Each structure stands twice: as C-alpha cells, then as structure tokens.
Amino acid sequence: EACAGDARLRAEVEALVRSCDSASDSPSFLATPAARFAEPLLEATLRASLTERYVVEREVGRGGMARVYLALDRRHNRRVAIKLLNPELGAMLGADRFLAEIAVTASLQHPNLLPLFDSGEAEGLLYYVMPFVEGESLRVRLRREHQLPVDEAVRIAMLIAGALDYAHRRGVVHRDLKPENILLQEGEPLVADFGIALALSTAGAERLTEAGVPLGTPSYMSPEQAAGDRALDARSDVYSLACVLYEMLAGDPPHTGGSVQTVMRKVISETALPVRVLRPSVSLPVESALERALAKLPADRFATARDFAGALAEGASGRVVAATRALAPATIAPPRARLRDPLVVALGGIAVVGCAVAGWLFSRGSDATPQRTTRFVVGALTTAPVNGTPTITPDGRYLVYAGSAQTGRQLFVRGFDQLEARALPGVDDAVTALMSPDGRWIGYFTIDDKLKKVPFEGGPSELVGPAFRFSHARWSSNGRIVLDAYGSSGLTWLPADGGALRQLTQADSLKGELSHVAPMVMPDGRSVIFTTQHRRGGPAPVMGELAVASMDTSATTPAPHTLLRLPGRVAITFVDGWLLYTALDGGTINAVRYDPVARTTSGTPVPVLRESDGLIDGAALGSDGTLVYTRRNAMNTPLIAAADSSIQPLLGHAQGTFMNPRFSPDGTRVLMADQSPEGSDIWMYDVASHTSTRLTSSGNAALPTWSPDGRSVLFQSSRSGHAAFWSQSVDGASPPEKVIELGGLFYGEFAPNGHTLVFQREAGEGWEIWTSEARVPGSARRLIVDHANDYMPTVARDGRWLAYVSSASGREEVYVRAFPGPGAPVQISEDGGKEPVWSHDSRRLFYRGSRQIISAQLATTGGLVAVTSRTRLLADDFDGGMPHTNFDVTPDGRLLVLGPTASRGSETIVVVNWLAELRRTLRASR
Helix, strand or coil: CCCCCCHHHHHHHHHHHHHHHHCCCCHHHHCCHHHHHHHHHHHHHHHHHCCCCEEEEEEEEECCCEEEEEEEECCCCEEEEEEEECHHHHHHHCHHHHHHHHHHHHHCCCCCECCCCEEEEECCEEEEEEECCCCEEHHHHHHHHCCCCHHHHHHHHHHHHHHHHHHHCCCCCCCCCCHHHEEEECCEEEECCCCHHHHHHHHHHHHHHHCCCCCCCHHHCCHHHHCCCCCCCHHHHHHHHHHHHHHHHHCCCCCCCCCHHHHHHHHHHCCCCCHHHHCCCCCHHHHHHHHHHCCCCHHHCCCCHHHHHHHHHHHCCHHHHHHHHHHCCCCCCCCCCCCCCCEEEEECCCCEEEEECCHHHHHCHHHCCCCCCEEEEECCCCCCCCEEEEEECCCCCEEEEEEEECCEEEEEEEECCCCCCEECCCCCEEEEEEECCCCCEEEEEECCCEEEEEECCCCCCEEEEECCCCCCEEECCCCEEEECCCCCCCCEEEECCCCCCEECCCCCHHHCEEEEEEEEECCCCCEEEEEEEECCCCCCCCEEEEEEEECCCCCCCCCCEEEEEEECCEEEEEECCEEEEECCCCCEEEEEEEECCCCEEEEEEEEEEECCCCEEEEEEECCCCCEEEEEECCCEEEEEECCCCCEEECCCCCCECEEEEEECCCCCEEEEEEEECCEEEEEEEECCCCCEEECCCCCEEEEEEECCCCCEEEEEECCCCCCEEEEEECCCCCCCEEEEECCCEEEEEECCCCCEEEEEEEECCEEEEEEEECCCCCCCEECCCCCCCEEEEEECCCCCEEEEEECCCCCCEEEEEECCCCCCCEECCCCCCEEEEECCCCCEEEEEECCEEEEEEEEEECCEEEEEEEEEEEECCCCCCCCCCCCEECCCCCEEEEEECCCCCCEEEEEECHHHHHHHHHHHCC
C-alpha cells in the first residue's frame, strides 16, 4: 500500500511477497524479511514525504550510516543529492538535536566545500540535501588509478587544506575526512559531509558507540580519535588529510590491516613507512611535511591546515603553487611568505568596501599563472529585489543590500553561490547598507533617518545614532562611522557603538567649497579621503576634487584638510599603494599612486575599469579579489502613463539624468533638474515643440517648483554656502533672487496665494514641516508640531488642504490636514505611502505605495476630508526612492513619470579575480 504510487517499487514489493509465499518454511529467509522489505519502503516514504519539494529519482549510493538518492529540486530546477540516515541511526540520534547540530554546517560556504542546501525530518527519517556533483569521488579515482601524479596529489591536498582551514577558523572540525568524502568536479576537490560526523557525535555519541556505529573511518582516524577522545580540534583533521595525501602518493593509507581493531592499534602505536620508500619521486619537503602531519601527538603536528599547506608548497613545483594560489588565494600561504591579515574597510551609502590585500601576491604575481577574470550580472529576485547599490562582505562572498519586500524595507544577504537571499529578521525599515570591517555587523540607514546596526548572522538591531537616510557612509577600522549628510557642509562621524554626531571636517566657503561628500576611510583608520564640491570663478560649474583629512580621535574641532589636486567623484579604496576612485565622467575607475604618510599623489592616473554605457555606482572589493559594482543607466526620459497603462515618451527623444519633474499650471511646460558632470541645474521643456531652455547655470540647483502664476521657478541651492530657496523668472530677464535662507532647508513650494512658502526642514533626527512668508525675515515657523518624521509637503491647488508624509503611525503614510490649520490629520494611504501629488481639481491625491502608484478619491465637506475610494493605477517601476516627489500629474489626470531610456536599468555586476586583472593593468602601466 505504501508503494502503490510507484510502479517500480510496487513490483519489487510484490516480488518479495511472492518469494515469501514460496519460501515460508526457509529459516534463512525468515531471519531477514524485515531488512529486505525496509529498502523499498524507505524510498517510498522519502518520495511521498518530500514530493512537494523534491522529485526523488533513484538511489545512487549507500554506506554504513546512510543512503544517497538523486533528486530534482522542484523550486530551483536543479539536481541534488539527498542523504537519508538509516532509520535505526536516526532513532538513536533524535531529530531535534541532530538537525540543530547539522545546521551549523549550513553556514560554511567555501569553493572547496560541498554546501548543505537543506535538512529535515520526513516521517521520522532524517535527511540532508547537498548539490549533486557531476563527477566522481576521490575513492573512485584511486580505485581506477591507484596512485595520482605527485603534482596533482599535492595540489588537491593544498586545496582541501584551504577548505579545512576556513572551517576550522569557524570552529568546525570534519572528523571523517577520507577519499569517499572528497568529490572531484572537473578535477577540483569538494569536501563533502563537512561537520556531519560532528553532528552525529554531539547528538548521540554514547548511543552510537553502544550500537557499534563508528564515528570516523579507521584508516584515516587520528590517534586521539582512535583512542576515543571526543575533544578533537583542527590537528585531527590535519592528520586525516595527511592520510589521504599519503594514499594518493603511495596507493594505500599509512596504516592498513585485516580488521578494524588491527588498523586502530597501528594508528595509535605504529609509525607509518616514509612515503619516499614507496614513491621515490616525492620530494623531501613533501615527505617531511607528511611525517610532521602524521605525528602521533597533536602537539607535534602542524597547528593549522594552512601551515600544512605552506609546508607542502615548499616541496611542490611552481605550477602547483600558482594554480592553487589562483583557486584559493585567501586560504593558502606559501612558505616563508609574510601574509598580513587583510585590513578591510567597509564603505557605506555608495556601498564601497576598501581592502588592503596581502602584498606577497602582488610582489610574486609574475610567478603565478594568470588568474582568469570572469564577469557576470547578478539577476534580480522577485522575492528579494535589490534597491539601490548592494555592498559586499569583506571576504567577498556575500551581497548585502536593502530591498522592498512584502513585509517592508528589509536587509537581504545573498551568497554568490546561492540562488536565494535570506532576509534578516526584525529589519523592516532599511534604505541602504554598509558592512563593518570585520564582517560581523551590517549597518543600515532607516526610512526615518536613523543609523542602526544588526549582526550579520541575524539578531536584534541596535541604534547607532541619527543620520540622514541618503548619506554616504564608511565604517572605519577604529570603530567610527564617517558620513556626509544634507544640511551639513562638512563630514561628520559617530561611534559605531552609538552616540551623537560630531563634526569631522568643515567646507571652506572662502575657497568656494560647497560641501564635503563621499568619505573613504583609509585602511589604517588614520585619515579619510573625500570629495569636495566647489565653484571656480563664481557661476562656473561645480567640480569634484579629492581631499584628505586626519581622523585624529582626540580632535574636538573640525580637522583641516588638504586638496589632492585630483578631479574625481568618489574615492573607492586603497590597495598596493594605489588610490582607486571614479573619474568625473562617472563611468571610469582610475588608479593613482598615493603616499598615505605624506598624503600626496604622484604620477599620472591610470584607467583600470570603464563602463561605456552607464555610471558606476560604488565598487565593492572583497579580500578574495571579487569586485562588485552597480552599473546604472545614466539616462532616463519623461514618460506619460495613461489610464489604460499605455506609456509614451512626453518629449520625443529627450533624455538626461532627470529628477523632480513639474508641470506648469497650464500644462504646457515641464521643469526638471538634470544631473551632469557640471553639476545639477534646472531646465524647462516645451511639451508641444520638445524644445528646452536652461534656467540656471550654477551647477548647484535642484528641486524646482512653479510659482502659482507660472512666471517664475522656485528651486533649492546652496550657491551662497548655505541652504536657501531662490526664485528665477522663466524669461531670464533678471538674475536669481534669494527668497529665504535657513539651516536644514530642503524641498518646498509656494502655496496657491503666491507668497507663502511650505517646506521641509532637517531637524535633529528627522524632518519637520515649516511655513514662511517669502522675503520676510523672521516669519518662518513650524507648521506641524508632533513627535513624528514629517516631510514632502504639498498644498492642494484650492489652497485648503496640505498633504504630506509622516511616520506618526510607526510607518511612512500619506496624510491630509486642513491648511494652514487647525485640524486633525487624516490618513490617506493604507499600506505605506509617500510622494503625494494633488490632481489639478484638488479632488484626488496620487501617491506611491505598495510598489504601485495609487490614486485616492477624496470627499471634502466643511473642514473634513475622507477617502471614498483608492485605485491602483500601475506598477511602480519608475525612478523614485528619493527624499522628494519624483513624479507629477497632467491636468487631465495622467501620470508624468521618469523611466529608463532602454530596457536595462541598474544592474549589479560581479567581477571574479578583478584584483589580479587590476594588478596586471598597473604593472603594464609602469
């Protein structure tokens, strides 16, 4: 009955039944029927229990403790191997404890470790899931070839040593390393079942021993393991690896015998025959390394697998060391090479990780076989979309990024070898992420303008301090987070353990500096390189120039800074004496010689990476040489979305890096800010003729809105060195006129009366909404007084209602209240909302929410407002996520949005072994 759904298994069971009928009097048959029936029943139970997730195809192997089945993972459409523990063994272990212990091994991710995909319990059967390797085990190859070429054997051993060292540094010992557990995929070793023996031992060692189940394989056991010592450390695995290498060279392990007892006695008491007696072609250094690794006392062996690999490298040929180095540069060090621990600096906001990688690779790189550089695009996940620019963990193995999922703005961690991303629990308000230098913490900015941190492995978040959500930030090696922020012309910093913001640098307005942005902390934590934005010659374009300042922790006043006379957008990292930075064109990474002591550059910058059709938003370099960056389509275009979801260009072929589009009151013209290497300026476009007019030329103008009569433009600029609103006539008959100057001033507009300003202002840990009479000093006052984060104000065209965004409910929602008051706020959005825009008749309010653009129909009676209906207009796949409204509504109710000019928008690019490519480029430039 259990096998009824599988014809093959049913036939097997029916054959067993017939044999029972014909041999019921046979004592030998009656002694074993349960075992014979158990095999098809086990497979049938496994198939039935896992049918929703896996399609079990066939058994492909078995051992003393488990059976292995080939299966298809339905969710990911990939072949996997399911290892099913024997039922008696599973019953002795207990499911809960075994699964808890085996979960530790799931965190191990290394190129030479076979990962653990899944584990669980199916109808009382314990199983775990691994990739199905198209290849063979080392045992199969040894049975076929008996001995391996010396270079090949040493190379395999060194790579396995790298995997062991990685796991040992994370507190996990294999305990059962043997040729059966080493799989060969295209000649490269993968260590399987890592930590399974530990899980078995921890979960039920006493019962396993009583049942006669060995924990380990005698010929590869260390003497202390053979003696029953359960407190095993890395040196036990070093011994087992030496046994495997010995067998690859000699054809047999160091100790063999006719029984388990004989082998274990030899392991404990007898010295192995020197390998060169059996294989004279083995070099003396390799034999010496093997003898030390096979020492009876753990104290006489190599302390780490890395040390063992280093000793093997001394006796290996140059091509073996080169090939091994290319495959595992971060785990295997050649002998007598002084390998420094990487000094890794995580850079926030633009998500750049700087890393000073060990110098011996650079100095000895000419000896190595050139490492192949591979580039690929990381595909987006529907369940874990990427917002903005991801960062990378210091070891180069994981992407970390903020994404808008169904449950909110979460943080996601995705391994480069994984098809899924995991969301960190308890984080639902993340905007951007940055990594701590040690990789233990993820810092993130929140939608309500705070900086928090959360453990990389998950856990409760901790508040670090107030910080503007769109700041660029870097986490230094000395425990400080340096950031820029709107409203502050210089850099600030705060302790990573929490505290108040403190001033680090101050822009020099006498030299025409407007602000300091994009900090990059040097690996030693003693100085910071950043970009100073400034004017030259009055209204000339804003330029970016790199500068350096001290990170003296005892300083109580802003640190003086020195210009490096180096035009650039963002400093990226410092490696091998070279400073990497993005050029002013935004699509090129340059490298220039930099002396961190003298704090000077020398020589001509060298282009090391170019993007011909996009901008580089942050470059993240891991210690393994992996580069990650976001390639952003530099251009967008204004689009009109109609009620039938059709989308058409508004201005023909007009394209730019547009932001903040605004229709004129009569709908004939559109204002937009446009970014270029010259800075940000305001442009006016005629809808009918598709012609354009540049209204500003300071390179420092943004956030345009119309005056109610359509004759002038209000925009924000810090051209005077302080945040201010300016007014510019659209006919260009007069120069810009300052309307109001106020600290922390940001996005705002004229009320319909033409003389009252409504705007948002930065205040401590968030935003406040203020009003002021234009050109009337001292008239500014706070309009909404509460304890929430209030921003994005906009007044209805009838002048009666104010719409805005507030965190009063604990999440960002759109509200409406009477203007200028009094009156209670009414929540308009129902599942989060931002960027409110009024219809021209003031009867509808449009906003972004739930990853869609929504229209709310309003009813206003007397001094009350209510929502009568909500309509989801279209999916929100357009430019947004800014601290200001980034779409508008036509007079007839259609949407003006900004979208990409091509099908490709932003893409996450991964470049494997880019560090090797970089070094080759720099050597060629000498």
